[in-house]
Amino acid sequence: xxxxxxxxxxxxxxxxxxxxxxxxxxxxxxxxxxxxxxxxxxxxxxxxxxxxxxxxxxxxxxxxxxxxxxxxxxxxxxxxxxxxxxxxxxxxxxxxxxxxxxxxxxxxxxxxxxxxxxxxxxxxxxxxxxxxxxxxxxxxxxxxxxxxxxxxxxxxxxxxxxxxxxxxxxxxxxxxxxxxxxxxxxxxxxxxxxxxxxxxxxxxxxxxxxxxxxxxxxxxxxxxxxxxxxxxxxxxxxxxxxxxxxxxxxxxxxxxxxxxxxxxxxxxxxxxxxxxxxxxxxxxxxxxxxxxxxxxxxxxxxxxxxxxxxxxxxxxxxxxxxxxxxxxxxxxxxxxxxxxxxxxxxxxxxxxxxxxxxxxxxxxxxxxxxxxxxxxxxxxxxxxxxxxxxxxxxxxxxxxxxxxxxxxxxxxxxxxxxxxxxxxxxxxxxxxxxxxxxxxxxxxxxxxxxxxxxxxxxxxxxxxxxxxxxxxxxxxxxxxxxxxxxxxxxx
Amino acid sequence: xxxxxxxxxxxxxxxxxxxxxxxxxxxxxxxxxxxxxxxxxxxxxxxxxxxxxxxxxxxxxxxxxxxxxxxxxxxxxxxxxxxxxxxxxxxxxxxxxxxxxxxxxxxxxxxxxxxxxxxxxxxxxxxxxxxxxxxxxxxxxxxxxxxxxxxxxxxxxxxxxxxxxxxxxxxxxxxxxxxxxxxxxxxxxxxxxxxxxxxxxxxxxxxxxxxxxxxxxxxxxxxxxxxxxxxxxxxxxxxxxxxxxxxxxxxxxxxxxxxxxxxxxxxxxxxxxxxxxxxxxxxxxxxxxxxxxxxxxxxxxxxxxxxxxxxxxxxxxxxxxxxxxxxxxxxxxxxxxxxxxxxxxxxxxxxxxxxxxxxxxxxxxxxxxxxxxxxxxxxxxxxxxxxxxxxxxxxxxxxxxxxxxxxxxxxxxxxxxxxxxxxxxxxxxxxxxxxxxxxxxxxxxxxxxxxxxxxxxxxxxxxxxxxxxxxxxxxxxxxxxxxxxxxxxxx
Numbered sequence: 001x002x003x004x005x006x007x008x009x010x011x012x013x014x015x016x017x018x019x020x021x022x023x024x025x026x027x028x029x030x031x032x033x034x035x036x037x038x039x040x041x042x043x044x045x046x047x048x049x050x051x052x053x054x055x056x057x058x059x060x061x062x063x064x065x066x067x068x069x070x071x072x073x074x075x076x077x078x079x080x081x082x083x084x085x086x087x088x089x090x091x092x093x094x095x096x097x098x099x100x101x102x103x104x105x106x107x108x109x110x111x112x113x114x115x116x117x118x119x120x121x122x123x124x125x126x127x128x129x130x131x132x133x134x135x136x137x138x139x140x141x142x143x144x145x146x147x148x149x150x151x152x153x154x155x156x157x158x159x160x161x162x163x164x165x166x167x168x169x170x171x172x173x174x175x176x177x178x179x180x181x182x183x184x185x186x187x188x189x190x191x192x193x194x195x196x197x198x199x200x201x202x203x204x205x206x207x208x209x210x211x212x213x214x215x216x217x218x219x220x221x222x223x224x225x226x227x228x229x230x231x232x233x234x235x236x237x238x239x240x241x242x243x244x245x246x247x248x249x250x251x252x253x254x255x256x257x258x259x260x261x262x263x264x265x266x267x268x269x270x271x272x273x274x275x276x277x278x279x280x281x282x283x284x285x286x287x288x289x290x291x292x293x294x295x296x297x298x299x300x301x302x303x304x305x306x307x308x309x310x311x312x313x314x315x316x317x318x319x320x321x322x323x324x325x326x327x328x329x330x331x332x333x334x335x336x337x338x339x340x341x342x343x344x345x346x347x348x349x350x351x352x353x354x355x356x357x358x359x360x361x362x363x364x365x366x367x368x369x370x371x372x373x374x375x376x377x378x379x380x381x382x383x384x385x386x387x388x389x390x391x392x393x394x395x396x397x398x399x400x401x402x403x404x405x406x407x408x409x410x411x412x413x414x415x416x417x418x419x420x421x422x423x424x425x426x427x428x429x430x431x432x433x434x435x436x437x438x439x440x441x442x443x444x445x446x447x448x449x450x451x452x453x454x455x456x457x458x459x460x461x462x463x464x465x466x467x468x469x470x471x472x473x474x475x476x477x478x479x480x481x482x483x484x485x486x487x488x489x490x491x
Numbered sequence: 492x493x494x495x496x497x498x499x500x501x502x503x504x505x506x507x508x509x510x511x512x513x514x515x516x517x518x519x520x521x522x523x524x525x526x527x528x529x530x531x532x533x534x535x536x537x538x539x540x541x542x543x544x545x546x547x548x549x550x551x552x553x554x555x556x557x558x559x560x561x562x563x564x565x566x567x568x569x570x571x572x573x574x575x576x577x578x579x580x581x582x583x584x585x586x587x588x589x590x591x592x593x594x595x596x597x598x599x600x601x602x603x604x605x606x607x608x609x610x611x612x613x614x615x616x617x618x619x620x621x622x623x624x625x626x627x628x629x630x631x632x633x634x635x636x637x638x639x640x641x642x643x644x645x646x647x648x649x650x651x652x653x654x655x656x657x658x659x660x661x662x663x664x665x666x667x668x669x670x671x672x673x674x675x676x677x678x679x680x681x682x683x684x685x686x687x688x689x690x691x692x693x694x695x696x697x698x699x700x701x702x703x704x705x706x707x708x709x710x711x712x713x714x715x716x717x718x719x720x721x722x723x724x725x726x727x728x729x730x731x732x733x734x735x736x737x738x739x740x741x742x743x744x745x746x747x748x749x750x751x752x753x754x755x756x757x758x759x760x761x762x763x764x765x766x767x768x769x770x771x772x773x774x775x776x777x778x779x780x781x782x783x784x785x786x787x788x789x790x791x792x793x794x795x796x797x798x799x800x801x802x803x804x805x806x807x808x809x810x811x812x813x814x815x816x817x818x819x820x821x822x823x824x825x826x827x828x829x830x831x832x833x834x835x836x837x838x839x840x841x842x843x844x845x846x847x848x849x850x851x852x853x854x855x856x857x858x859x860x861x862x863x864x865x866x867x868x869x870x871x872x873x874x875x876x877x878x879x880x881x882x883x884x885x886x887x888x889x890x891x892x893x894x895x896x897x898x899x900x901x902x903x904x905x906x907x908x909x910x911x912x913x914x915x916x917x918x919x920x921x922x923x924x925x926x927x928x929x930x931x932x933x934x935x936x937x938x939x940x941x942x943x944x945x946x947x948x949x950x951x952x953x954x955x956x957x958x959x960x961x962x963x964x965x966x967x968x969x970x971x972x973x974x975x976x977x978x979x980x981x982x
Contacts, residue, residue: 029621034559034560036557043554062534064527068642070522087597091583093582098578105564108582150642167559
């Protein structure tokens with residue numbers, strides 16, 4: 001298999017698009033903006049889902065399912081929310097087709113017009129809070145900690161596989177609390193859960209922070225986020241967790257009786273990550289040879305490729321490999337022995353490199369004689385010969401080492417690409433020359449933020465949670481500032 | 492908690508609706524025909540999904556994801572399919588809302604009309620086969636064995652929670668094969684997988700069979716099905732697996748080059764089960780006290796209720812129970828220790844009975860003194876006192892015994908409600924008086940089938956796979972027949 005992958009240094013964007021296609025992750029469909037997630041890409045998403053779902057359940061959340069459609073009027077109940085979401089959306093207006101009178105096919109039946117249009121959910125706050133009104137009466141019903149795995153639709157004009165698609169898959173948590181502090185703690189907790197998942201499973205380092213007012217979720221009082229840096233220095237928002245205050249409780253009249261019998265509006269959060277994480281995963285680790293996957297999310301962790309002439313050699317290799325495959329599986333390691341006779345070893349090596357399989361074993365006649373395997377790791381592209389006797393332990397350690405190395409490498413890249421600047425000249429220069437995140441003082445106004453974005457295309461990615469209080473002046477306006485925020489061009 | 496559940500003998504339909512609501516399984520939403528699946532109901536569905544997904548993967552299938560929307564023209568490509576599905580469906584005609592000029596809220600933006608309407612998928616054959624055209628070139632690409640977990644929408648006029656809803660959750664398998672025989676074998680295999688799942692996990696006995704022409708899936712050459720009998724004697728189609736011939740391959744021009752280099756159309760199957768299985772599960776086992784769940788699908792398999800006066804007794808019980816909970820969890824048994832102080836034991840007993848928890852342990856002061864537990868089983872409502880030392884083994888055996896007993900009980904009910912008849916008089920009498928399935932000779936014509944359905948409301952549920960060849964004459968027309976088929980009123 002020849003890869004013919006554009007180099008990242010030549011055209012990063014083209015490299016990404018080609019990689020997504022060639023590694024069999026996803027493709028565009030016949031429906032504008034909607035993607036097909038192919039089996040190999042979906043297998044990675046399933047691993048993400050499984051890890052996240054476990055973390056959500058460990059923090060006390062339960063899954064449920066709410067309708068795909070939301071009546072148009074629900075959106076109008078929360079003022080900022082309707083502006084943020086109800087505008088670019090898929091609208092269901094009819095519920096029937098009929099045969100065209102001229103025999104040309106099927107057409108919309110004008111008799112079957114809905115009284116009220118239905119919006120295909122772009123996010124589910126409104127339908128869920130309409131439901132919570134029935135579920136919440138007393139403080140005993142709180143906290144209500146619910147998550148939903150679902151598809152959502154936002155009518156994006158410019159789409160890109162995984163990064164921005166009209167339909168995407170995600171999870172959305174929606175929780176209700178008796179007090180403001182509890183809801184804030186929940187929103188923060190879920191940001192932490194996302195950060196842990198990104199760093200420990202995806203091997204993607206993230207910066208935890210707060211969004212500025214203009215970047216906040218429509219309807220939120222505060223948006224917590226995790227921001228990752230891609231290999232081209234651009235930022236990718238990898239997950240958000242919103243403190244919604246009492247906005248939705250008031251819009252949908254959700255109150256509870258406190259222990260003292262007083263009726264009060266409840267406090268809310270919502271939080272989500274999506275198939276966008278696939279884009280972050282791909283762009284953080286992969287190289288000019290193809291995908292590089294962290295072992296914890298790799299559908300195939302180890303592939304074994306036989307190198308043989310004739311069926312007898314293949315049989316001898318297969319016999320040797322069988323107990324190894326068994327032992328690896330027993331250790332919870334996913335392994336594939338690729339004995340396809342239709343493809344040569346070189347083709348297979350290329351294919352698994354392209355698909356980012358972390359560890360490749362090769363075994364030929366000489367290995368049989370010497371009782372060894374050739375072990376190659378995808379992240380460093382290095383090879384070594386390992387005695388068969390110790391190969392299982394070797395692989396276990398190698399998988400851990402690869403997971404660790406990917407994180408460390410990404411962290412080092414990220415940290416060397418965060419640059420503190422103290423003038424607007426330096427700001428623009430760093431952004432254009434070096435790229436990455438620019439750490440700068442900002443006067444806290446929407447106006448300055450908007451002007452900088454207009455002039456440089458860099459937005460404020462976040463106000464880091466752990467930002468130190470330092471006296472300084474805004475790089476744009478010169479007005480006083482107490483902490484640095486992170487600017488970057490973003491996906 | 493007082494149950495106030497209508498008795499099955501009084502009004503089976505009302506009993507079902509009340510049970511679904513009171514056991515916190517699902518409820519109607521503000522969107523006509525769309526349900527909210529509540530956390531407890533969704534937890535059961537998740538267990539079904541996990542078991543089925545494992546079985547699909549064991550039989551070589553991979554998951555993928557295809558678009559929610561299908562362009563209208565795709566439906567017209569397969570003639571019978573468009574009649575079966577494209578008529579009652581949700582149609583997306585616009586992609587934007589805007590503020591109404593009179594300030595009354597948001598309205599559909601007439602400028603944002605789609606050139607071609609999009610149908611919210613009622614089933615995905617058309618969009619998937621449009622994709623398969625790109626994926627299949629050579630015999631090396633076959634078989635293609637793919638499954639999708641998704642939501643689908645069919646605009647049903649009369650809806651009922653789980654049994655018939657506008658939006659429902661399901662899985663749909665779509666496979667492509669080089670030969671007719673291989674595709675037929677796949678369709679049969681998936682019917683067997685569904686039967687195994689229904690019987691071994693849901694404890695629901697099913698009859699495997701073929702649908703008659705008029706009950707077949709729109710676009711299929713043959714539909715294999717599993718049919719279950721509910722406690723009111725009505726049939727419920729629990730899963731279907733379709734041999735689609737080359738219909739979709741021809742409609743979407745999907746061909747492959749054989750080993751000999753000849754271009755041929757591929758052969759197809761599709762197969763699905765849905766949240767309708769929740770209805771089957773509820774109606775097969777539950778009783779006038781509430782839900783009865785087979786242990787393999789119960790979100791909580793064992794609940795422990797402390798019976799105490801004052802905090803000291805509760806503490807003593809909690810201390811006693813802690814290692815038991817740990818030991819049960821280590822054995823893979825899901826257990827809940829309900830030490831809520833806000834509810835009395837009697838309330839809790841009722842609640843867990845209503846929710847169908849298979850095994851309930853109670854422990855009070857006397858049990859503490861005697862080192863025992865009171866163990867109650869939900870299926871038989873019997874109780875016994877068990878020594879603490881042997882309680883884990885006792886529970887393990889009990890869970891297996893309950894799983895087995897539910898199946899045996901349902902099987903016995905089903906088998907005593909299949910009645911062979913040889914005249915139309917007897918046919919009608921059995922249907923009206925005894926109910927259940929009627930096994931009768933049928934002349935094989937659509938006309939007879941339609942007349943019987945019109946006159947009795949009974950449809951042919953299936954031609955059982957294992958139906959013996961017997962000489963007979965059709966109960967309706969008197970014409971010759973070689974095997975009996977099963978008639979019943981159905982959900």
